[in-house]
Each structure stands twice: as C-alpha cells, then as structure tokens.
Amino acid sequence: MHGVTPYHGGVPSRRNIPKPAVRRLSLYLRELASRQEAGEETVSSKALGRSLGLTDAQVRKDLALFGQFGHPGRGYAVAELVASLRRIMGRDRLWRACVVGAGNIGRALVSYDRFRREGFQIAAVFDADPALAGREVGSGLRVQRMSELASVVAAEGINLGIIAVPRETAQQVADALVAAGVQGILNFAPRRIEVREGIAIVSVDFTVSLELLAFQIAFGESGVLDPGNDGPEDADSPSDE
C-alpha cells in the first residue's frame, strides 16, 4: 500500500523504521497541517526543516522511509503529504482505549487531557478490586469490574488496552485484553508482556528513564562526553537489526 523503503538493505520490516523518525512524523504532521490551513500548496524539505529545527537532509530521509512523497524541483504537495502521514500514523481514525487498573497511574492516565486532543479517547476503566467498582475517576468515567471487560470492549469499540496494574497480574490482564479484541497494548507494568503475533505492544518503564538519566550524568562526568538536553524525543536512532 505504501512504498516502503527499508532503511538498510534487506527485507522490509517495521523493525527497520527508526523510532525517532516515527516520533518526528508527529512534528511533520503538525507543521504541515498548519501550512495547509494557511493555504500553502507545496513546501520544500528545506522550509520544513527550518520550521522544525532539522536539516533538509533529515527531512528527506525521514519521509523517504514511508513513501515517495517529494517531487524534485517542486517539493512536497502539502495536502497529499498530510493525508498520507495521517493514514500512515493511524491518525485518520479515532482510537478508543480502556485503562485496566484504577490506581495512581490509571487515574493519572484517565485525567491526562492531552490524549483526547491527540485523538485517543479513554472510554472505560476497569479494576479487579470490587470496592472500586462504580467509583468515578476523572471526566465522568466510572470504574467497572474485570468481569465486564470483554463485553464493554466489544460494545464500546475499544481497540487499545492500557495496563496500569502491578506486575503480578499484568500478563493475565494482557491476555484478557487480547481475548477481548484489542489491537494494541500500552503497558505500564514493570515486566515484559507476551502477546501473540499481530498484537502491537509498547511498554513504558519509569526505571529505564531514571537509568538513562543516571547514565547521562555519570557518563558526562567522565569528561569525554557532554551531557545536555537530550530527551528520548530528540536523539536520532535508526534501527540496525
């Protein structure tokens, strides 16, 4: 469907798409959408890069990973590129998610108002503790019982599951979410989750983030290297597997 150019030689594989390039797609999309609103029909990689603090080579390299978008001498067709990026990124649809676990993390996620603005709607919250059932947790959602998971996921058209339970029950919750029909899982439990092929999974581990921070400081102190503002969003990191 898309003309995918593998980053290194070898068979095309999603593993060949650098995660930071994926993250930069959000930036491109936002910038292009605002140019589209302003009535611009084409944009050069140079202009796009200038707006985003990237080199034009980086812009061309990133976009080439996902298709043949540029027209030599004319630049990118803005409307076409916006539509393509939205489709590639899955931003042409509404994602409906449920949160499992109504503890601190679960409640933080439910009230994270940025999700809705970005097209992710949290449609249900579940918890294994029957004492929490019916309790309201932000934006009018009430905690539901785990026994209702399958029927609610089906009825509400929920396609993403967010795991915010302790590590001990995380795999069991993942199995229940997959059985209920979600397409992807965002996992906040500090353990590796196994899912069958075809189910997407992204894990968030706060300890890893702190370790990365400690490494930046310690490695910077070695005198050889320069620490600095380098959040996970900034570094470029093509896959080489």
Added chain:
Amino acid sequence: MHGVTPYHGGVPSRRNIPKPAVRRLSLYLRELASRQEAGEETVSSKALGRSLGLTDAQVRKDLALFGQFGHPGRGYAVAELVASLRRIMGRDRLWRACVVGAGNIGRALVSYDRFRREGFQIAAVFDADPALAGREVGSGLRVQRMSELASVVAAEGINLGIIAVPRETAQQVADALVAAGVQGILNFAPRRIEVREGIAIVSVDFTVSLELLAFQIAFGESGVLDPGNDGPEDADSPSDE
C-alpha cells in the same frame, strides 16, 4: 577516563551512543553480577549473548562503545566488567531524587517500589498547593512546600529532580530544581523543558507512547510490515547524528 569508541566516525559525543545500547547495559550488568556471584571469572560474548537472547556480535558491539573490555581468546573478565559498567552507568552511587507535584503521577512515582531496588531513592516530595503540605504520600514521605525546595535538596543531598506538575508550571519547577543544585531532571510534564548545559534531562510523554502504538497498528495493517512485540526496550537504534 573511559576509552570511548565513537559509533560512527567523527568526534566522540554522547549523542553517538545508541539509547538501546544504554538500556542493554542494564541487562549485561544484571547477568554479569549473577555470574560474578556464582564465581565465574571470565565470560565469552557468546555465552553472555546466549543468556540474554542477543547475538555475540551485538554484545561485542555494545560493549565496545564504552571501552576496551574484551581479551581476545579469553573473553571478558567478569569482575572488571561489572565494576566498569557500574561506574559508566552511574550505578556505583546512590541517587537521591525529589518529586515535584503530588498529584496522581507524583504519588504513583513515590510508591513505585522498583526505584529503590534499582538504587534510586525518593527522598522528598513537594507541591505548590499549601493544602497538601504535611500530607503523607506512600512510604512515610510527607508533602513539603515549594519554598522548602532549595534547603531540602541541599540538606538531603538530592541530585535528581522529577517533574510531575502540569505543563504550565513545569519550566518554572525545572528552573527551581536546577537552581537548587540537581544534576538531572526526569520530566513527566507534556512540554519541552529548557535547562542550561551540563544538566541532564529525560522526558516521558505518554502521548508519544500511544502514538507509537497507533503507528505500529496502522503501519502493520498496510500489509507490508509486521507489527509485533516491540517495546521501546527491544529495538536497536544507534544514533546516526
């Protein structure tokens, strides 16, 4: 101090160290420490790789980024490598952190028992809301006032700050943390934080994680690529800047 080998040609720079290689250092360290406890004196890249599900080439490549550790024909000296990795990763010291913001995220972090096990101790919690001052939030910590930040950071030897406040006040909190003397910041607020050179910063953005998940699903559906279990910990991603 360490013999750092830049990943690509060019000047040595922390930007040249692939983040997943940094993440894998944790795995190496854990495996090596358990081999050290078992009395092993040397280990080959092959044996190390086998234990961790990595190729021996990957192991050698990762470790070569941080120094000359291997001895051809003999493999790695376990005790020496453990000590070096601990120093490189900043795991040879205790990190003391404070959390700013006693909302859902802040409270989740304070009760995240994995931090302490991994050498990160949360020593204080602050909140701008005077109504929260003195309230207990997990493991015996009481919320302190923002006006106490500088003196507590100094008195408690706190070297890391964790920002868990809304985006509106995040930069101001970062400035206060840097002024108080922290070396690094873990930022949970959904905005970019500016810090002066020499201060390390790592950001965690839940929306980015959901976007990555949506991309995996949408891109997988294009038929060309195969989604699957590919959390941020797994992919290999050398920097190419």
